[in-house]
Amino acid sequence: MASTTYEPYEGAKLERLERDAAAATARYPDPRSALLPLLHLVQSEDGYVSPDGIAFCARTLALSTAEVSAVATFYTQYKRHPNGEYTVGVCTNTLCAVMGGDAIYDELSEHLGVGHDETTEDGKVTLERVECNAACDYAPVMMVNWEFFDNQTPDSAKQVVDRLRAGEQVAPTRGASSVCSFKAMSRVLAGFHDGRADEGVGAGEPTLVGRRLAREQGWEAPSQSSAGAADGGPSAAGQDAPVAPEAGGEQSSVDTPSAPPSGGTSDTTTGRDASKET
């Protein structure tokens, strides 16, 4: 099925990739599920999704190179040209942008002399605007090779990139004890453990703020042994089964079951009342 007889890699590199690819495909009932890990693996070798890498994935999974490219170009983490040693991403989605992310991005862009998805001449830093990275309570957030740098300012961000470019070890706020290279990161994302899970903290201050307040105030969830005895809660005794919301009901776009399997067509109402929103 592969559209080319071109042999993408050779020697020790080919052997290594074939061994790793076999380990990745073995994790899934269907080998094609390993395509995303394999593309991360290619980036761990080549620093981007190279033409060789696309051919390798195609050959490994008996796909055409067009099929592999179609997938590779869909996801923003797959780079189409050689990436810097560090991807520095500043969140400029609304919350972080308003809290200062726009200013941090502008400052870094000028400081580094590069724009979005461009790499410094020394090959060290690829700057990106990134979307929400699920750390809004630490805004403004910057990611370096997808490790968290929380509560940034233009100055702190500049210091981080300066140190990275000087070859220093730089520790994220929440993550491993130092940021690894883009290639090393890509290997982890391909599912190959680097043994660093136990490094770093379990949580930062905002993660713990509610937990600590509860301890200070002596607040606990009701005791599991005195179930149902808590004040104010509805007693389950004699209660009807929970009421299912209307099929295809109100929902956001994450984790979205639109309707139970019995229903739902192109005509199914979304359950949302636009008039309530205007």
Next chain:
Amino acid sequence: MGSTLSPVLSHHWDAEKSWTLATYEADGGYQGLRKALEMDPADIVTAVKDSGLRGRGGAGFPTGLKWSFLPAPDGGPRYLVVNADESEPGTCKDTPLMMASPQMLIEGVAITSRAIGCDHAFIYVRGEILHVYRRLLRAVEEAYEKGYLGKNILGSGYDLDVTVHAGAGAYICGEETALLDSLEGRRGQPRLKPPFPAVAGLYARPTVVNNVESIASVPAIITGGVDWFRSMGTEKSAGFGLFSLSGHVQRPGQYEAPLGITLRELLEMAGGVREGHELKFWTPGGSSTPLFTAEHLDVPLDYESVGAAGSMLGTRALQIFDDTTCVVRAITRWAEFYAHESCGKCTPCREGTYWLKQVLGRIEHGQGTMEDLDTLLDVCDNILGRSFCALGDGATSTITSGIALFREEFEAHVTGGGCPLDPAASALFEYTPRRSDVRALSGTAAGTVGA
């Protein structure tokens, strides 16, 4: 009800090395699995159904009911897929949960898999949270070593394998059918439903897709029981959940409370809005939920009450914006996000989000017209409910609600030739606005962000 916190999921987050199996076991971890292995799988489903647990990923669909939709076993494989692709702007609960307490998720996976007759479960985690992925890989490894996963779990005869899979950057993969396509090694594009994943999901086999927080809530339901779980929250929105406060608030972070707590109560716990400022607008559940204002401070944050007030509980991502924030700027940036993340499959969403971004961009930069506001509402009307998934619907939420609540501010951008507010005043640090901001203020360049 609802005036105190109820740490269950976050119970041991502040413990030393909270993410390790030993710490989790010391806090009662895996008691739920031990109990579940002695239960009939159907009874586990019934317990979760009766608990009233509803999907914590935003949709709020009853979790146990979703499990019960699986057809009767036919001898072939059935799958559990955990949606750990947390990407909804403002949403930041599953990521800290998995960072601090991955074992709680793994235990939930084991119990749920047992309940639905699954022997190979998957956790699809977004690829942009490297350390969380490391913690999950290690957590699974530890669970295998201790006999909580693998062959003959705790001598029960039950086998389960768990694969943790990293995505590669695509918001749409948080939509459950797009997630399944992505997990099959394809572009993450939503599928037409029916068939629903319960009937034809991963590899066209019966599949349950659940959010991280939903699955992590399962062990406590098994150990605590239905009555205990229902003693928290409201009748139709039972139990506890993580409320994530972010933005212009004194102490942003995770507050785990019974559903039905109000923002007023949460803000009080969080020290209030940024000093010297007032609340202007907020999202109850991420950027796909219609905006609320100070008028909605006392709306109980449960599915029904938030819905009745015109928005959605969503992911309880409470993004707080104070009076320095330009609502047009905020909404424009979200619109840029949806245009960027639309997978392109359905025309109304692909084209509609593109034009929303363009029109909002020119309004923000002072080059819009009054008709543009009607155009926006018209485009929203043509997106809403007209695509396979809810991404496009979400794109319209803040625009329609924003224009309804803050029409004068949109108009001021048109008549004033730019933004009347200073972006530097919203930031958490002092800085001098740069050229791009000045350009925006003078309305000479209407470039939109190319992200």
